[in-house]
Amino acid sequence: MFEALNERLTGVFDRITGRGALSEKDVEEALREVRVALLEADVALPVVKDFIARAKTAATGEDVIRAVKPADQVIKIVYDGLVDMLGGEEPVPLNTNATPPAVVLMAGLQGSGKTTTSAKLALRLSKFDKKKVMMASLDTRRPAAMEQLATLGQQIEVATLPIVAGESAVQITRRALQSAKLQGFDVLILDTAGRITLDEGLMNEVAEVAQIAKPVETLLVADSLTGQDAVRTAAAFHERLPLTGLVLTRADGDGRGGAMLSMRAVTGLPIKYLGAGEKVDALDVFDARRVAGRILGQGDIVALVEKAAGELDQAKAEKMARKLAKGQFDLDDLAGQLNQMKKMGGLQGIMGLLPGVAKLKNQMAENNVSDKMIDRQLAVINSMTKAERKKPDLLNASRKKRVAKGAGVEVQDINRLLKQHRQMADMVKSLSKGGGKNLQKMASMMGG
Numbered sequence: 001m002f003e004a005l006n007e008r009l010t011g012v013f014d015r016i017t018g019r020g021a022l023s024e025k026d027v028e029e030a031l032r033e034v035r036v037a038l039l040e041a042d043v044a045l046p047v048v049k050d051f052i053a054r055a056k057t058a059a060t061g062e063d064v065i066r067a068v069k070p071a072d073q074v075i076k077i078v079y080d081g082l083v084d085m086l087g088g089e090e091p092v093p094l095n096t097n098a099t100p101p102a103v104v105l106m107a108g109l110q111g112s113g114k115t116t117t118s119a120k121l122a123l124r125l126s127k128f129d130k131k132k133v134m135m136a137s138l139d140t141r142r143p144a145a146m147e148q149l150a151t152l153g154q155q156i157e158v159a160t161l162p163i164v165a166g167e168s169a170v171q172i173t174r175r176a177l178q179s180a181k182l183q184g185f186d187v188l189i190l191d192t193a194g195r196i197t198l199d200e201g202l203m204n205e206v207a208e209v210a211q212i213a214k215p216v217e218t219l220l221v222a223d224s225l226t227g228q229d230a231v232r233t234a235a236a237f238h239e240r241l242p243l244t245g246l247v248l249t250r251a252d253g254d255g256r257g258g259a260m261l262s263m264r265a266v267t268g269l270p271i272k273y274l275g276a277g278e279k280v281d282a283l284d285v286f287d288a289r290r291v292a293g294r295i296l297g298q299g300d301i302v303a304l305v306e307k308a309a310g311e312l313d314q315a316k317a318e319k320m321a322r323k324l325a326k327g328q329f330d331l332d333d334l335a336g337q338l339n340q341m342k343k344m345g346g347l348q349g350i351m352g353l354l355p356g357v358a359k360l361k362n363q364m365a366e367n368n369v370s371d372k373m374i375d376r377q378l379a380v381i382n383s384m385t386k387a388e389r390k391k392p393d394l395l396n397a398s399r400k401k402r403v404a405k406g407a408g409v410e411v412q413d414i415n416r417l418l419k420q421h422r423q424m425a426d427m428v429k430s431l432s433k434g435g436g437k438n439l440q441k442m443a444s445m446m447g448g
């Protein structure tokens with residue numbers, strides 16, 4: 001998978017690598033080629049558009065690191081965009097911590113790999129997580145499917161619910177729940193019936209089973225080789241069933257990769273596992289960074305740029321610390337803080353890192369600082385002149401009016417921002433009197 005895409009992207013990067021400087025036009029040209037490559041890989045158009053827009057912003061933004069070759073920077077931007085497209089940096093673990101039995105409901109079309117994936121998951125949970133797992137097939141119309149699950153269960157030494165002919169899916173669900181509870185199973189995997197195509201009867205049945213079984217995880221299994229069809233299937237299931245995650249099978253196949261790259265953005269659901277073969281142990285925990293790395297094949301460069309970015313942040317943080325230690329904090333510093341907050345996943349992210357700075361947190365809460373407001377505040381600061389940013393006292397009524405107009409906000413928004421800045425500046429001053437140690441620590445955490 002991703003071979004063609006990898007080849008195309010490598011070509012794009014080869015063309016810009018080796019050039020000293022890149023003009024804005026060069027970057028745009030490269031991104032245009034990346035766009036074509038993604039579309040050819042069958043990535044959904046809105047997803048591609050969003051990706052390119054973000055990449056452009058990143059490439060022309062203020063976070064450009066001068067210590068790194070421009071082409072390397074473009075590679076890193078594309079890498080970051082892919083990680084983002086695939087759902088972020090951290091794999092999302094499967095939740096099995098419910099009152100036993102934690103029910104995992106498997107849904108999907110027939111042939112998607114649902115039964116095989118149920119067994120793969122059962123093996124992983126029993127072998128690695130030491131859970132006591134039971135599986136049950138709800139495919140009442142295809143006795144072969146029930147037997148297939150039983151055979152797989154024997155093979156991986158995981159219990160399956162004994163097959164009773166003539167029961168409905170709902171009856172089997174009730175029996176499975178009771179049996180798993182009585183026998184002390186931690187996890188119950190329900191392998192629902194699949195059809196060749198989406199149909200109403202199937203959806204109703206799965207929805208009813210879900211209501212009874214109250215699964216902690218409802219996973220949709222989709223065949224990555226079917227491209228955008230897999231994405232549409234996932235979206236259609238998600239309309240009827242509160243899915244919690246996706247499993248993409250046949251990642252070992254030679255698909256173009258469009259399904260995997262579009263799934264997350266289109267459905268909003270995390271990809272949790274990849275099926276990577278027919279064997280029962282061929283199930284990988286989905287890792288966006290690893291997949292993005294595989295698509296680009298530029299691991300060294302990504303690592304290099306990450307290191308340079310880290311050093312730059314460190315240098316900025318140290319500079320910030322020196323300023324703070326002197327009790328200085330102007331509106332440019334505030335803008336730096338706001339940008340840093342955005343980078344670190346918004347206010348919640350940064351506050352999580354600053355357990356000791358409750359005062360700041362409260363102050364911000366008082367002032368109604370929400371993540372959405374950060375952009376507005378930055379717009380206000382950007383509408384000021386350099387002198388105004390250094391010396392906010394310059395902002396008299398007419399200047400405030402001008403800034404408000406420029407940023408598309410009201411004068412009272414300017415006043416609110418100035419008040420917030422004043423409070424922060426005061427705090428910086430009082431902290432700096434109390435010794436630079438705390439400040440140094442705070443600044444290095446917040447960057448600047």
Ligand code: GDP
Pocket residue numbers: 108109110111112113114115116117194248249250251252253274275276277278282
């Ligand atoms: P179900 O109808 O959705 O339950 O599909 P099955 O689990 O019976 O799988 C259909 C076929 O796909 C079987 O031959 C599986 O061995 C195969 N299969 C399932 N997952 C994968 C995978 O990740 N990679 C490959 N290569 N084959 C798979």
